[in-house]
Amino acid sequence: MRDAKTPDPARRNERSREAILNAAVELVGEVGYARLTVEAIAARAGVGKQTIYRWWSSKGAVVLDAFIAWSGAGGDTSLPDTGDIEKDLRAVLRATVAELREPRFDLPSRALTAESQMDPELAKQFVDAVLRPHLEATKERLRGAQKAGQVAKGIDLDVAVELLFGPLYHRWLLRTAPLTEAYADTVVDYALRALGPSEPAGARTPNAPGKRAPKGARKGGAA
Amino acid sequence: MRDAKTPDPARRNERSREAILNAAVELVGEVGYARLTVEAIAARAGVGKQTIYRWWSSKGAVVLDAFIAWSGAGGDTSLPDTGDIEKDLRAVLRATVAELREPRFDLPSRALTAESQMDPELAKQFVDAVLRPHLEATKERLRGAQKAGQVAKGIDLDVAVELLFGPLYHRWLLRTAPLTEAYADTVVDYALRALGPSEPAGARTPNAPGKRAPKGARKGGAA
DNA sequence: AGCTGACGGAACGGAACGTCTCGTCGACCC
DNA sequence: GGGTCGACGAGACGTTCCGTTCCGTCAGCT
Structure with a gap:
């Protein structure tokens, strides 16, 4: 009987996470961000709406994660150094x-x-x-x-x-x-x-x- | 029997126009743009919603006009020229x-x-x-x-x-x-x-x- | 005096919202 | 291997706001 409201990351479904992120990038490309809805992401990902709301706080948060994953952030960002x-x-x-x-x-x-x-x-x-x-x-x-x-x-x-x-x-x-x-x-x-x-x-x-x-x-x- | 849909600017109510613009700036300051609704602007301005939709195409358009009017755009924007x-x-x-x-x-x-x-x-x-x-x-x-x-x-x-x-x-x-x-x-x-x-x-x-x-x-x- | 069209007000169907409640299912614990 | 737990897919729910449509009123024009 704790706060009853903190989901356990260890039990998170990786498959769903990826499906949501993929659906998000796809849909942003197709309809643009303004017309993008959480419901559409859930539908496309074959996922319950609550699964999105459980792990992200807003549409923006999902798109940010999706964008980071898709653009392969965390890669090497350092510049070349030719001396010039x-x-x-x-x-x-x-x-x-x-x-x-x-x-x-x-x-x-x-x-x-x-x-x-x-x-x-x-x-x-x-x-x-x-x-x-x-x-x-x-x-x-x-x-x-x-x-x-x-x-x-x-x-x-x-x-x-x-x-x-x-x-x-x-x-x-x-x-x-x-x-x-x-x-x-x-x-x-x-x-x-x-x-x-x-x-x-x-x-x-x-x-x-x-x-x-x-x-x-x-x-x-x-x- | 024309296209039936073009309002006549000559018959526009100036009082309403100002009330809408004022309500818009006030409300942006109070609740921020994201939580600003056309319905709230209409209510604050004492105006029918349709009166807003008749003259503006979107929330953004109203806020833009309101901002322009409030900031007194069209004023002199030229720089001083001290020679330096x-x-x-x-x-x-x-x-x-x-x-x-x-x-x-x-x-x-x-x-x-x-x-x-x-x-x-x-x-x-x-x-x-x-x-x-x-x-x-x-x-x-x-x-x-x-x-x-x-x-x-x-x-x-x-x-x-x-x-x-x-x-x-x-x-x-x-x-x-x-x-x-x-x-x-x-x-x-x-x-x-x-x-x-x-x-x-x-x-x-x-x-x-x-x-x-x-x-x-x-x-x-x-x- | 009679028209015309913008007005304030209100009701409408529709779209998303974010929450909540199901029954299912897989992972862990005895 | 039976029992517990909690995330899951699905979707119903009340709510908010959208943009549209109707209404009766009223001011200006002819």
Whole structure:
């Protein structure tokens, strides 16, 4: 006669758990998050509604878990380190853009970002599980660049990371202009100008001609 | 015997319109957007539900109009121009931070941003009515700075604007760290390093000592 | 004076919500 | 191997809110 209300994880049905998560990703892709219902997930998964409510607190929580499982979070988020910070950052930002453009990634991410605005609990989990690892990995790479002298010493690396990802998310969320890889390149370009060492006259990275302003990168903008 | 379904704006009851908008802002503040219902707005406004559905297509549309009316959009969004781009940008970003920290602004903005992720129609209106004017004004100010030689010639001003606001929105929406005025200052600082002329050795703005790294601005970050 | 159409109010069917109650079934304990 | 426990699938339940439809009233126009 305890509190009578805490389910026992040891007795949880793994089969049902997976079926629910699978149904959730499928349905988000098919009808979108807004029209997604717990009842539909239960039906698709061949599961009682209560089994969902027993283990998750809300539709958002299910979708978050489903998204984490599907996107294989927990994998290696660390950046490549070629020694060339510009090259590495460009790779990451381009990859981010590519992800954000893919519907299977775009739709749940948008939904979770939106839902996070109204559910602080979900927000924390979403940021910590999905976003933070990427930001942290980028910060780590920047720290390396800082030690190598490619990034100025005084720079606040948290701000530096947001200087890179902020513009991307801004454009993605608000759709003020198309989100392209060229845009990512331009952002990297500008951000590195901000972060680079305070330039003792012309000493900004070996200064190979054409390196600073890559071919088509400039036209990332135009609202 | 026309299509039978287009209401006549000339016969619209202005009193009801205002009552609805007022009720909407009040209720968003009291119960939040998620728990806000059209029925509650109608009741509070002393209005039939149909009167709301006649003039607005969704809860989001009502809240958007209410927010626009309440925030006095359409006012002058143009930036001050003191001739000092850093000073002017710092004023704008600080003001933006202040707004985003005020609940009366924060709550509806979050709700509309979230809702925009699921309603492209609403998204467009929101961005165009609320956001775009500010971005455009900032871009205009940057154009002036560009002509004055405080911003490099080749810079894409659309990207420049997002380099400023992107980090702010990123931190505001995702709550990765506290959104402070010091953070705004740091962002302005870094952004201007990126945008400034390509510095013919030490020529980065007159270089008054302590100007580049304002007192407490550095500690805007730390996740 | 007679129309017209927006109004406040209320009732409606329908969709999901989240809770609750069944009977079943598998895992563990004596 | 019989008994206990609790998660399970199924689905009924009351509730809330949706968006629509009807009604009688009322103000402005012709």
